[in-house]
Amino acid sequence: MENKDTIFSHPLSNIGDFRFDEGVADVFSDMIQRSVPGYTNIISTIGELAKHYIQEQSQVYDLGCSLGAATLAMRRNISQQGVNMIAVDNSQAMIERCQRNLGAYRSDVPVTVVLDDIREIAIENASMVVINFTLQFLPPDERAALLTKVYQGLKPGGLLVLSEKIRFDDQSVDDLLTELHHNFKRAHGYSELEISQKRTALENVMRTDTAQLHTERLNEIGFKHVATWFQCFNFTSLLAIK
Numbered sequence: 001m002e003n004k005d006t007i008f009s010h011p012l013s014n015i016g017d018f019r020f021d022e023g024v025a026d027v028f029s030d031m032i033q034r035s036v037p038g039y040t041n042i043i044s045t046i047g048e049l050a051k052h053y054i055q056e057q058s059q060v061y062d063l064g065c066s067l068g069a070a071t072l073a074m075r076r077n078i079s080q081q082g083v084n085m086i087a088v089d090n091s092q093a094m095i096e097r098c099q100r101n102l103g104a105y106r107s108d109v110p111v112t113v114v115l116d117d118i119r120e121i122a123i124e125n126a127s128m129v130v131i132n133f134t135l136q137f138l139p140p141d142e143r144a145a146l147l148t149k150v151y152q153g154l155k156p157g158g159l160l161v162l163s164e165k166i167r168f169d170d171q172s173v174d175d176l177l178t179e180l181h182h183n184f185k186r187a188h189g190y191s192e193l194e195i196s197q198k199r200t201a202l203e204n205v206m207r208t209d210t211a212q213l214h215t216e217r218l219n220e221i222g223f224k225h226v227a228t229w230f231q232c233f234n235f236t237s238l239l240a241i242k
């Protein structure tokens, strides 16, 4: 049974910064599906891409793995030999649950679950790297360095999948797409109070970039092929091939 997200359903006297603590980890599966339009589709497409891009005798990284949804989707689709997976998150609560989720399914593909900051780990011999809604939580001026490290750790032909919430320079467009996103949340049962309290909690910790900045930065780093393969309202997913 999946736990329902009711974290912001009662008035909070003091709305602290959003954190990936035990309370969030317990309801995260429900929270992300009801908050991110297209999330299920993005996860299954990551699994699909794993079939084509993961190379034999290489490593696969899931950076900011949370409960391991992307790792599981990729692992299910790996028939290549000698693949090693590394799932990283700096939330102890997420990592514990991720380990449990991965253990619930049988597979011959080894996964190392690492409790660490994605800025600290080495990336080597990688054929596929997933950063699914996690770059947005790094300080903006540290994003290029992380993506450069990913680029350097990828093998030729290797794939990065980068999914992010985005903002728009055009204020009218930003307002409209934010409203459509809030309607998506309303349709999934979130109240006005839940929507506004979560928005406040995320304000200081999640600084979104524009879609244009994401594409330009990946091109500048050196990725040969960069494409937006998904966008719904203010959520996007890009793929970048070395």
Ligand SMILES: C[S@@+](CC[C@H](N)C(=O)[O-])C[C@H]1O[C@@H](n2cnc3c(N)ncnc32)[C@H](O)[C@@H]1O
Residues within 6 Å of the ligand: 020, 032, 063, 064, 065, 066, 067, 068, 069, 070, 088, 089, 090, 091, 094, 116, 117, 118, 119, 131, 132, 133, 134, 137, 138
């Ligand atoms: C929105 S969730 C990611 C969802 C997940 N990738 C999925 O597809 O279900 C963001 C995750 O990134 C983790 N995170 C944020 N900053 C991090 C950092 N600097 N290093 C490692 N993990 C980080 C959080 O703990 C959280 O679990």
Ligand SMILES: O=C(O)C(=O)C[C@]1(C(=O)O)C=C[C@@H](O)C=C1
Residues within 6 Å of the ligand: 031, 032, 035, 036, 133, 164, 165, 198, 202
């Ligand atoms: O709920 C929102 O408004 C979001 O921005 C969604 C979002 C995300 O994009 O990562 C924010 C925090 C939670 O981790 C789940 C989803």
